[in-house]
Amino acid sequence: MSDIAGATRALRAERVSLAFGALQVLFGVxxxxxxxxxxxxxxxxxxxxxxxxxxxxxxxxxQTGKITFGGARLDGLPPAARAGHGLARSFQHVALCxxxxxxxxxxxxLTRHGKAGWASAxxxxxxxxxxxxxxxARAIAALELLAIAALADKRVxxxxxxxxxxxxxxxxxxxxPRVLLLDEPAAGLNSLETRDLLAALRRIARPxxxxxxxxxxxxxxxxxxxxIYVLNFGKVIALGTPDEIRRDPEVxxxxxxxxxx
Amino acid sequence: MSELALSKGGSAPVAATEPVARAPIGAWGxxxxxxxxxxxxxxxxxxxxxxxxxxxxNAVGVLSVSVLVRFGGEVSIGHNFFMAAxxxxxxxxxxxxxxxxxxxxxxxxxxxxxxxxAFAYPSRSLSGIYLAVATMALGLxxxxxxxxxxxxxxxxxxxxxxGHLTTVVSKDLQHYYVALLxxxxxxxxxxxxxxxxxGLALLTARSHPRAAEAFxxxxxxxxxxxxxxxxxxxxxxxxxxxxxxxxxxxxSFSFSSAIFLLVGSVASFYxxxxxxxxxxxxxxxxxxxxxxxxxEWVPIFYGAALLLVILCGNAGTSALRRAAAWLGVRxx
Amino acid sequence: MLSLLWSGVVTGCLxxxxxxxxxxxxxxSKVVNFSHGSLAGVSAFIVYASSSSLPGLPxxxxxxxxxxxxxxxxxxxxxxxxxxxxxxxxxxxxATLGVSLVLQGVVLIVFGSDIVSLELPxxxxxxxxxxxxxxxxxxxxxxxxxxxxxLLFLVIERxxxxxxxxxxxxxxxxxxxxxxxxxxxxxxxxxxxxxxGVLAALLIVPTTFLSPTTVASFMLQAFAAAVLGGFESLxxxxxxxxxxxxxxxxxxxxxxxxxxxxxxxxxxxxxxxLFPGGILSRRxxxxx
Numbered sequence: 001m002s003d004i005a006g007a008t009r010a011l012r013a014e015r016v017s018l019a020f021g022a023l024q025v026l027f028g029v030x031x032x033x034x035x036x037x038x039x040x041x042x043x044x045x046x047x048x049x050x051x052x053x054x055x056x057x058x059x060x061x062x063q064t065g066k067i068t069f070g071g072a073r074l075d076g077l078p079p080a081a082r083a084g085h086g087l088a089r090s091f092q093h094v095a096l097c098x099x100x101x102x103x104x105x106x107x108x109x110l111t112r113h114g115k116a117g118w119a120s121a122x123x124x125x126x127x128x129x130x131x132x133x134x135x136x137a138r139a140i141a142a143l144e145l146l147a148i149a150a151l152a153d154k155r156v157x158x159x160x161x162x163x164x165x166x167x168x169x170x171x172x173x174x175x176x177p178r179v180l181l182l183d184e185p186a187a188g189l190n191s192l193e194t195r196d197l198l199a200a201l202r203r204i205a206r207p208x209x210x211x212x213x214x215x216x217x218x219x220x221x222x223x224x225x226x227x228i229y230v231l232n233f234g235k236v237i238a239l240g241t242p243d244e245i246r247r248d249p250e251v252x253x254x255x256x257x258x259x260x261x
Numbered sequence: 262m263s264e265l266a267l268s269k270g271g272s273a274p275v276a277a278t279e280p281v282a283r284a285p286i287g288a289w290g291x292x293x294x295x296x297x298x299x300x301x302x303x304x305x306x307x308x309x310x311x312x313x314x315x316x317x318x319n320a321v322g323v324l325s326v327s328v329l330v331r332f333g334g335e336v337s338i339g340h341n342f343f344m345a346a347x348x349x350x351x352x353x354x355x356x357x358x359x360x361x362x363x364x365x366x367x368x369x370x371x372x373x374x375x376x377x378x379a380f381a382y383p384s385r386s387l388s389g390i391y392l393a394v395a396t397m398a399l400g401l402x403x404x405x406x407x408x409x410x411x412x413x414x415x416x417x418x419x420x421x422x423x424g425h426l427t428t429v430v431s432k433d434l435q436h437y438y439v440a441l442l443x444x445x446x447x448x449x450x451x452x453x454x455x456x457x458x459x460g461l462a463l464l465t466a467r468s469h470p471r472a473a474e475a476f477x478x479x480x481x482x483x484x485x486x487x488x489x490x491x492x493x494x495x496x497x498x499x500x501x502x503x504x505x506x507x508x509x510x511x512x513s514f515s516f517s518s519a520i521f522l523l524v525g526s527v528a529s530f531y532x533x534x535x536x537x538x539x540x541x542x543x544x545x546x547x548x549x550x551x552x553x554x555x556x557e558w559v560p561i562f563y564g565a566a567l568l569l570v571i572l573c574g575n576a577g578t579s580a581l582r583r584a585a586a587w588l589g590v591r592x593x
Numbered sequence: 594m595l596s597l598l599w600s601g602v603v604t605g606c607l608x609x610x611x612x613x614x615x616x617x618x619x620x621x622s623k624v625v626n627f628s629h630g631s632l633a634g635v636s637a638f639i640v641y642a643s644s645s646s647l648p649g650l651p652x653x654x655x656x657x658x659x660x661x662x663x664x665x666x667x668x669x670x671x672x673x674x675x676x677x678x679x680x681x682x683x684x685x686x687x688a689t690l691g692v693s694l695v696l697q698g699v700v701l702i703v704f705g706s707d708i709v710s711l712e713l714p715x716x717x718x719x720x721x722x723x724x725x726x727x728x729x730x731x732x733x734x735x736x737x738x739x740x741x742x743x744l745l746f747l748v749i750e751r752x753x754x755x756x757x758x759x760x761x762x763x764x765x766x767x768x769x770x771x772x773x774x775x776x777x778x779x780x781x782x783x784x785x786x787x788x789x790g791v792l793a794a795l796l797i798v799p800t801t802f803l804s805p806t807t808v809a810s811f812m813l814q815a816f817a818a819a820v821l822g823g824f825e826s827l828x829x830x831x832x833x834x835x836x837x838x839x840x841x842x843x844x845x846x847x848x849x850x851x852x853x854x855x856x857x858x859x860x861x862x863x864x865x866x867l868f869p870g871g872i873l874s875r876r877x878x879x880x881x
Contacts, residue, residue, distance in 0.1 A: 057475065083477035095472035097465045104456075108465050112477040114458040121457035122450040128457065135458070175476070336683045338627075338690065383862040389683050390625045390824065391865055394816045397627075398858035401813050409851045520690060527687065557701040564694030571688045572676055 009070045010034045011056065011179050011210045016065035016075075018051055025051045027234045028065065035178070036207040040221040041214045043231035044254060050183075052231065053214045057089055057181055058082045069179060069210075083112055086178030090168045092187050096156045102167050103152040106139035107132075109171035142174040143167075146200045162193030166200055179210040186217040198224055222246065230254070291535040295445055298539070302437050310437050311505075312547060317440035318501040319525065320542035321447050325494035326526035327533055327541075328451065332463040333487035335392050338519050339399030340495045342380075343373040345407065345514035347496030348503040352420040353413060361424050362504045366443070366497070373496020374489050381488035385481040400519040407511040419510025422503045436505040443501050447494060448535045454490070455533070463487055517560075521545040524563045527570050595725055597842050603731045604800070605838020606738035610793035611815025612822060612830035613745065614786030619824055620762035621782035622678050624685040628670060628693035630812030632787055633794035635696050636663045637803055638704050640795060641711045652714045660791055666696070667787035671780050678779065693809070700805040708804045713795065734796050741792055742831060745785065749827075754781045762825075814841065817857045821864045 011033040018026040025048045033039045043049045054060040055067060058079035067075040069085055077085075088109070096105045114135070120128025143149040146166045151159065156167065165185055172180055185201070186194045194217065201224055205211060215221050221228060222242040230238040230251050238248045245251055298317070302310040322344055329335050347369030354360040354368060380399060384392050407414045414420065425432050426439065454460045466473035466483035474480065503509045522545065529541030544566065549559050611629065618626045636659040643655040671678075674688040719728040749755035754777065761778045793815070794808045801807055818837045822829025837860070844856045 059471070078479075079471070079474040080477050080479045083475060087475075089475050091469075091472060091475075095469035097461075097468045099464055099468070100461060104461050105465075107458075108461045109476060111458055111462045116458060118459065121454050121459040124453070131458070132456070171476075334683075336687055380862075383866045390619070390686065391820065393625060393683065393686060394820055395858070395861050395865065397816060398813055398854060398861050401810065401854040402852075402858045405852055405854055409849075520694065523687065523690065524694075557698065557706070559698070560694040560701065561698030564691040564696075564698060567691030567694065568673060568688055571684055571691065572673070 009178070009208065009210070011067075011069045011212070013052065013055065013067050014065055016052070016055055016062045016067065018048075018055060018060055018062045025234050026055070026062065029231070029234070029236055031229055031236060033179075033210045033212050035210045036205075037226040038201070038205055038211040038213060038224055040225035040228040041212060041231065042216075042218070042221055042228060047231040048234040049214050049231045051234075053181065053183060053212070056212065057087070087181065088172040088175060088177035088179065089181040090165075090172050090183060090185055092184040094161070094164045094168055096164060096167060096171070098155070098157040101153050101155055102143070102148075102159070103136060103139050105156055105167055106142055106170045106174050107135045109142075109174040110135045110138060113175060139170070139174055142170040145173070145203055146170050147196075160193075161188045162190070162196060165189060165193070165197055169197075169200060169204070173204055178208065180204070180212070182211070182213045182215075184215055185213065186215060186220050194220055291448065294536045294539065295441070298441055299438075302434055307433055310433055312550060313543075314433075314437040314440045314505045315502065316539065316542040316546035317437070317444050318498055318505045319522075319546050320444050320498075320538040321501060322495055322498035322522050323525040323529060323541040323545070324447055324451065324533060324538045325491045325498060326522050327529065327531045327538070328494060329487060329491040330526065330531045331533060332454075332460070332467060333484065333491070334467040335389060335484075335487070336523065337396040337491070338393065338516075338523055339396030339401075339403075340491070340522050341514040341516065341519035342399045342403050343376055343492040343495035344499030344502065344518075344522075345403050345509075345511075346372040346376050347499030347501075348509040348514065349407075349414055349420070349499075350496070351500040351503040352415075352422050352509045355422055355424050356420055361426070362422075362439075362500075363426055366500055366504070369500025370493035370497040373499070374493035376496075377488045377492020378485060380492070381485050385484045396519075397516075400516040403514050403516070404511045407514070415510075417511060419508055419512075422507050422509065424504075436507075440501050440505050443497065444538070445535065447497070448533070448538065451533045459486065521563060524567050527567050530570070530574070595723075597846055598839055599725055599727070599731070601839030601842035602835055603734050603838070604797075604842065605818075605835035606734050607793045607797050607811075607834070608814040608818045608837050609831045609834025610738060610741060610789045610796075611812060612818035612834045613742070613827060614789040614793075615815060615819045616822065616824060616827055616830040617758075617782040617786045617789075619819075620827075621758055622685070622779045624674070624678060624689060625824075626689045626783075626786070627686065628689045628696060629786065629790055629815070630809035631693040631696035631700075632663060632666050632670070633790035633812075634803075634805065634808035635666060635700055636660070636787075636791040637711060637794040637798050637808055638700055641709055641803060642704065644711075656791075656795065659795075660788060663787040663791045664784050667783045668780060671783045675776070675779075697805055697809065704805070706805060708802050711795075711798045711803050713799050730799065737792060737796060741789060745789070745827075748785070754778065758782055813854060813857055814838075817861050817864075820861050821868075823868070 013029055013031045015028040015030060016026055017024070017028050029048070029052055031052070041049045041053065051060060055062050055075070058074070058077055058081075062075060065075070066073060069087070072085060074082055074085060097108070100108070114131060116125075116128040116131045119125060120131075140149055140152055143152055146169060148163055148166050148170070151163055151167070156164065159167070169185070182201075186197055189197060198220060201211075201213075213221065213225065225242060227239065227241055228245045229236055230245060230248070232254050237254065238245060238251050240248065298313075301313060305313070322340065325343070326337060326340055329337055350369050350372040351362060351365045354365040355362070380395070384395055408416055411417075425435050427435065462473065462478045463483050463486060466478055466480055470480045473483065499514070502513065506513075525541035525545040528544045529537035532538070545563070548562065549556070552559055552562070611633075614629055615626060618624060618629070639659040639662050640655045643650060643658050644652060670689070670692050673692060674685050677684045677688055713730065713733065715729045715733055719726055721727070749758060757778045758781060761775055797808065797811055814837055815834070818833035819830050821833030821836055822831070837857075840860060841853060841856065845853065848856070
C-alpha cells in the first residue's frame with residue numbers, strides 16, 4: 001500500500017502485544033503508517049485503539065513486538081525521548097497551560113529546538129532574545145496556517161473548545177514533526193468546529209509527514225483519512241480506503257452489532 | 262470559529278508586537294513600589310530602616326517559596342534549610358577567609374542551588390505530598406545540624422557578619438539598599454524566567470506533565486530545575502539576611518521560620534511581583550515586632566491569616582465561577 | 594542489641610499509632626494533615642491540666658475529657674478546611690498547617706511555654722526475660738497499640754462507616770455513585786485519627802516531657818513511618834512505625850543521638866527512592 005521510499009520513513013508497529021495483568025488488550029498487532037498520508041485508527045469501545053495509540057506515544061510499553069520509525073526502534077523509549085525522533089501529538093483532553101497565552105503555548109512546542117541556556121532565561125542576553133523572537137515568529141506562522149493568528153495573545157483560559165483544539169494542533173506542528181499523532185481531535189466539538197478542524201488538518205498534511213488519527217467521529221474519519229485501520233478485540237480486522245471500509249461486511253457487523261446491543 | 266477565520270492572511274499587527282515588550286500594568290506597580298521603598302529610609306527612623314531591610318531580605322525568601330508553588334506546584338516547609346545554607350556561607354566565608362559580601366553574595370545562592378539539587382534528586386520522581394513531607398524533615402534537621410556542628414557554625418550563639426561594602430555610606434543604609442537591590446534583581450530575573458523557554462516548559466510540565474513529556478521535557482528535569490531555582494533564591498535570601506542583620510544564629514532558621522515563609526508566600530497569593538513579595542515579607546517580619554509584647558499570639562495570627570487567605574481565595578474563585586456561570590460565560 | 598530492638602519496637606508502636614492516623618486521613622480525603630501532632634499535643638495538655646488542677650478527678654476521666662476535646666477539635670478542623678478538601682492540589686494540606694499554628698498558639702496562650710511532665714498511672718514494675726528488661730510501660734504501650742489496631746480494623750471491617758471508608762479510599766467516584774456521604778466518611782477518618790493521635794501522645798509524653806512543641810516534633814517519626822508504608826496503606830503504616838522505631842533507636846545508639854531529624858530526612862529520601870509505593874507494595878503493571 002506504500003512505495004518503497006516512503007516505507008523506510010513510515011511508523012510501524014510489528015506484532016505488538018500488550019496486557020495489563022491478566023487482561024490482554026492487544027494481540028500481535030501489525031500496523032504501518034506511511035508518510036504523506038493521513039491514516040485513521042478506529043474501532044468500537046475497548047477495541048484497543050487507545051492502547052495502540054499509547055504504545056506509539058510511549059505511555060504504554062508493549063510486552064512483545066516492536067515499534068519503529070524510519071528504521072529506528074522506538075519501543076523502550078519514554079515519551080520525552082520519542083519527541084527527539086520527530087514525534088508530536090495532541091491530547092484527547094486539551095492539555096494546554098491556562099496561565100500562558102496562545103502564542104506561548106505554541107512556542108512551547110519548539111522547546112526541544114531551543115539552545116539558549118539558563119543564563120538567558122534570567123538575564124537579557126541577545127542570544128535568548130533572538131531565539132525568543134524566532135520562536136514567536138514560527139508560532140505565529142503555525143497559528144496563521146490554522147487561521148487563528150488573531151488569538152495569539154489571548155489567554156488559553158478564555159477560549160472555547162474549537163480554537164483550543166487548533167492551538168494544540170499548532171503546538172504539535174510548530175516544531176515540524178515527522179510524525180503527528182492525533183488523539184480524538186474532534187472530541188467535544190460541535191459540527192461547525194469539526195468542519196474547521198477538518199480544513200485545518202488537511203492544510204497540515206505534507207508529503208513527508210506521517211499522520212495518525214484516532215477518532216470516534218466517523219464522518220470526520222471518512223472525510224479526512226486516506227486509509228483506515230479498524231481494530232476489534234485487540235486485533236486489526238480491516239485496512240482500506242474509506243470507501244473500502246464503508247463496504248466491508250466485517251466492519252459493518254462490528255459496528256452495527258455494537259449499536260444493536 | 263468561523264468569524265475567527267477573518268484574521269487569515271493579513272494578521273501582521275498581531276505578530277509584530279509582542280505584549281511582553283510593551284510595559285504591562287504590573288511593571289508600573291513594581292516601579293512605584295521601588296520608588297516608595299527607596300525613599301523610606303529618609304522618612305522613617307533607623308529602627309524601621311533596619312526592620313524593613315530585614316523584610317526585604319525575607320521577601321526574596323518568600324519569592325523562593327512562591328516560585329516553587331507557581332512553577333512546580335509544590336509546597337515546601339523546609340526552606341529554612343537553604344536559607345541557613347546561604348546565611349552561614351556568607352558568615353563563614355567572612356569569618357574564616359575575610360571574603361566580603363560582594364563576593365559571597367554569589368556563593369550564597371550557589372550553596373542553596375547545590376543543596377537544593379542534592380535534595381531534589383532523590384525525590385525527582387515523586388509528587389506533592391511526598392515532597393512536602395520530605396521538606397518537613399529537611400526543615401526540622403536544620404537546628405540540630407547548626408547546633409551540633411558548632412566548630413563551624415558557632416553553635417547556639419551563631420556568628421557575626423561585620424563586613425560592609427563601602428565606608429562612604431552609613432552601614433544601615435548600605436544594608437537597606439543592598440537588600441532592595443537584590444530583591445529588585447530577583448523580581449526582574451523571575452519576570453524574565455516567566456517568558457523564557459525554560460519558564461514555558463516548567464509551567465507546562467506543572468499543569469500537564471504528559472504534554473510536557475510529549476514535547477521532550479521530562480518531569481524530573483522540571484522538578485530538579487524548579488527546586489534548584491527555588492533553593493538558590495532561598496540561599497540568596499539567607500545570605501542577604503546575614504548581611505542585613507549582621508548576625509546568623511540557629512534561631513533565625515528554625516522550622517517555624519520555614520512555615521512562616523510559607524505563610525508569607527500564601528499571604529502574597531504566591532505572586533511573583535515586587536509589591537506582593539514585600540507584603541508577604543512584611544506580614545512575617547514586621548508583625549512579630551508589632552506584637553512584640555504579645556508574642557504568643559503570633560502563631561495564632563499566622564495560622565488564622567493562612568486559613569483566611571486560603572478559604573477566602575477559594576470562596577472568591579468559586580463565587581467568580583458562579584457569577585460567570587450566571588452571566589452565561591463559558592469556560593472560566 | 595536485643596534491648597535496643599525491644600525498645601525500638603516499643604517506641605515504634607507509638608510512631609505507628611501516629612502514622613495510622615495520618616494514613617487514615619490521607620486515604621479518605623487525600624490531605625496530609627500537618628495539624629495531627631498539634632492536636633495530639635493539645636489533648637495531652639488537657640490531660641495534664643485537668644489532672645493537676647482537679648486532683649480528685651480520676652485519671653480515666655481526664656483522658657475521656659481529652660478524647661472528647663480531640664473529637665471536637667478534629668471535627669472543627671475538618672469543618673474549617675472542608676471547602677478546600679476537594680481541591681486537587683496541596684491547598685488543603687497547606688490549610689492544615691494553618692490549623693496547626695492556631696493550635697500551637699492556643700497551647701502557648703493557655704498553658705504557657707513551660708515544660709511540664711506527665712506520667713501514666715502505671716506501677717513501677719519490671720521484669721527480666723532472657724536478659725531483656727521489660728517494664729510495665731513497655732507492656733502498656735504494646736497492649737494499647739495492639740488493642741487500638743485491633744479495634745481500628747474491626748471498625749473498618751465491620752461498621753457501616755468503616756465499609757464506606759474503604760469504598761471512598763478505593764474510589765471516591767464509586768462511593769458517590771453508591772450514594773455514600775463522602776463528608777461523613779471524611780469526618781469519620783479524621784476523628785478516628787485524632788483518637789489514635791491522643792493515645793500516641795499520652796504514651797509518648799512519659800518518656801520525655803510535655804511542651805507546646807514536643808508532640809508536634811514527634812510527628813516527624815510518624816510521617817517517616819507513613820512514608821515508609823506508602824502513605825496509602827494502613828498495615829504499611831503500622832510496619833513502617835516499628836521499622837522507624839528500630840532504625841532510629843539503632844542510629845541513636847551507634848551513631849549519634851543528636852542527629853535524629855537528619856537521619857529521618859535521609860531515611861525518608863532513601864525510602865522514597867527505593868520503595869516509591871511503600872515497603873509493602875509490589876511492583877508491577879506495564880504502564881510506564
